[in-house]
Amino acid sequence: MDNQDIFNLIDIPFSFQKRPSPLYYPYRTVWGISILVLILHVCSRGKRSSITRLHILNWATRNSENQTKIVELLEGRLSRTSLIVSHDPGFDRAIEYSIAEGLAVVEGKARIKLVAKGIQMAKEIMSIEDCLLEEKVFLQKKGSSLTEGLSASLLKLP
Numbered sequence: 001m002d003n004q005d006i007f008n009l010i011d012i013p014f015s016f017q018k019r020p021s022p023l024y025y026p027y028r029t030v031w032g033i034s035i036l037v038l039i040l041h042v043c044s045r046g047k048r049s050s051i052t053r054l055h056i057l058n059w060a061t062r063n064s065e066n067q068t069k070i071v072e073l074l075e076g077r078l079s080r081t082s083l084i085v086s087h088d089p090g091f092d093r094a095i096e097y098s099i100a101e102g103l104a105v106v107e108g109k110a111r112i113k114l115v116a117k118g119i120q121m122a123k124e125i126m127s128i129e130d131c132l133l134e135e136k137v138f139l140q141k142k143g144s145s146l147t148e149g150l151s152a153s154l155l156k157l158p
Helices: 003-009 025-043 051-061 064-074 089-100 116-127 133-145 148-154
Strands: 048-050 104-107 111-114
Touching (some): 025 048, 025 089, 025 116, 025 133, 051 064, 051 089, 051 133, 051 148, 089 104
Antiparallel strands (some): 048 111, 104 111
16 A cells, blocks of 8 residues: 555545654753853852752753743833743753853852863854844843843742
């Protein structure tokens, strides 16, 4: 039986829609490491940031809708209580791998600092024009506007 015979047996109309395919699971950590070093390199004072702020910026880079919400929050058009940021356990794994690979170190209780090897990786990512383009643009334009104080307040109940 060939494909046409199978199609003839199906007696209902159907169509195919192209949908985006999710990033293959093993590559999500690599993507997370790349985002982490970019956040720390591009928009973090002293190349360090709290884990809370890192998670919020990681969430923001996931899609344009999240980026719009962060911009609206920063511009005062969205209240902090109406913003729901989802926690990505895969990003925690990316942070752990970054530390294990010597790209970053832990400072204090919950701060991550980019070190020389991580800075080099971030510079390499920045030099590749079509690599994480939308993420780089967002982080350069708005990332540093998300302060540590605002990040902490997003997790506090009103």
